[in-house]
Amino acid sequence: MKIIFYGTRDYDHLYFDVLAADPDYGCTIKFLAANLDPDTAQLAAGGDAVCAFVNSDCGAETLSVLAKAGIKLLLMRCAGYNNVDLAAAKANGITVMRVPGYSPEAVAEHAMALAQAANRRICKAYIKVRNNNFALDGLLGQNFYGACAGIVGTGRIGAAMARICHGFGMNVLCYDMYKNPEVEKFARYVSLEELLQKADLVSLHCPLTEGTHHMINKDTIAMMIPCLCFLRMALTYIVPVRYCMNRGSANGAPAGGAFLVDIPEDWEPRAKQQPTGLIAYGTSCRRPVRVLSRPRKKSRVI
Numbered sequence: 001m002k003i004i005f006y007g008t009r010d011y012d013h014l015y016f017d018v019l020a021a022d023p024d025y026g027c028t029i030k031f032l033a034a035n036l037d038p039d040t041a042q043l044a045a046g047g048d049a050v051c052a053f054v055n056s057d058c059g060a061e062t063l064s065v066l067a068k069a070g071i072k073l074l075l076m077r078c079a080g081y082n083n084v085d086l087a088a089a090k091a092n093g094i095t096v097m098r099v100p101g102y103s104p105e106a107v108a109e110h111a112m113a114l115a116q117a118a119n120r121r122i123c124k125a126y127i128k129v130r131n132n133n134f135a136l137d138g139l140l141g142q143n144f145y146g147a148c149a150g151i152v153g154t155g156r157i158g159a160a161m162a163r164i165c166h167g168f169g170m171n172v173l174c175y176d177m178y179k180n181p182e183v184e185k186f187a188r189y190v191s192l193e194e195l196l197q198k199a200d201l202v203s204l205h206c207p208l209t210e211g212t213h214h215m216i217n218k219d220t221i222a223m224m225i226p227c228l229c230f231l232r233m234a235l236t237y238i239v240p241v242r243y244c245m246n247r248g249s250a251n252g253a254p255a256g257g258a259f260l261v262d263i264p265e266d267w268e269p270r271a272k273q274q275p276t277g278l279i280a281y282g283t284s285c286r287r288p289v290r291v292l293s294r295p296r297k298k299s300r301v302i
Contacts, residue, residue, distance in 0.1 A: 001027045003075065004047040006036040006056060041065035049073035054080050060088035067092035082208055101156065108160035111203055112168075119144070142200075145169040150199025152192065152215075153206030154180040161203050162187050173199060177211075196223040 005016065008031040020029040030047065034040045036056035042065055044050050050071055052058055058074065063085060066074070074089060076098040089096050117123060120141040128135070149165035151158050154176045162183050165172050172187035174180075175195045192215075196202065202224065206212050 001049060001073075002047045003027055003029045003049045003051050004044040004071075005029050005031045005051045006034065006040070007053045008033055036062060038062045038065055042069060044071050045069040047071060049075055051075040051077055054078040054083065056083060058084040058089075060085045063088045063092050063094055067094060073097070104156035104160040107157045108164055108205075111161055111205075112164050115144075115201060115203070144201070147171070147200040148173060148198050150175070150195040150202040151183075151187070152176075152195065152202065152204045154183045154187075155205065155207075158203075158205035159183050161205060165201070165203075170201070176206075192220070193223060196220055197225065200225070 005012070013031070016029055016031075019025050020027070029051075032040070032043060034043065036050065036052045036058065038057065038059075038061040041050075041062045044066055047069070048071070050066060050073075052074065053076070058076075063074075072094060074084065074094050074096045076084065076096065079099050079101055081096065081098050084096055086096060121139045125139050128139070144165075145168060147170050149162070149168075149170040149172050151162045151165070151172060151174045154162060154174050158174070158176070159180050159182060162172050162174060163186075166186045172183075173195045174183055174187045174189050175192045176189070179189050190198075204216070206215070
């Protein structure tokens with residue numbers, strides 16, 4: 001089998017070159033730097049399968065071009081497949097396969113790392129120290145110990161995040177349509193409204209469904225207290241970027257703490273959308289993260 005590997009990065013070679021060189025693997029891999037879209041799909045001619053990533057365009061037009069090129073298998077090297085038109089894939093006779101799941105602890109630990117970086121102003125401190133500025137102004141954070149963590153979605157990743165928050169000595173509130181018995185041993189399930197109204201740290205770990213589409217919007221953001229941190233480790237469609245960028249404006253959204261948002265790679269902010277309080281860029285699991293920070297007001301006591 002010949003696999004056309006789209007959107008290749010240096011770290012991909014570290015693992016897939018080993019597979020390609022293994023005679024028992026039974027496959028050859030052609031690496032392409034270009035990402036998969038309708039214009040580059042024709043480069044798959046002569047291959048049997050294509051390997052794409054979460055930011056690839058796997059829409060109907062792309063799949064049609066791939067089918068004409070003789071491609072029968074679409075391999076997604078990611079867990080998400082919302083960028084794949086499954087109906088079009090079926091119509092074109094293309095089988096779609098994906099990664100069943102990543103390490104939930106790895107994602108949860110990274111979420112907490114982002115929260116700590118925002119809370120303790122790590123990015124801002126790094127920049128100041130590089131300029132020989134060791135003043136503590138604007139670098140003071142808040143203790144997670146004794147604060148309230150709100151976990152939206154308690155699947156494998158959400159449950160791992162809840163355990164981490166519990167280990168930090170936080171009071172853990174959770175919201176999910178289906179309660180996790182293991183999480184209930186140390187956390188309390190509440191409504192989404194109560195969670196947003198009480199949590200100092202809010203972390204989203206839920207899939208994109210009709211029920212979660214735009215779950216966080218201007219109305220639900222307005223419910224939030226001046227929170228310590230908000231993490232979106234879910235898809236953009238769950239938290240619209242425009243509401244995140246306008247947080248703290250005249251719409252009544254909370255103005256305290258830090259707001260971490262995954263920004264899609266193709267999103268270009270207009271001048272009026274530039275976030276206020278921008279202190280640094282971090283790195284999320286897949287995309288750049290903008291870290292917004294303002295002085296935090298005293299949190300509520302639960």
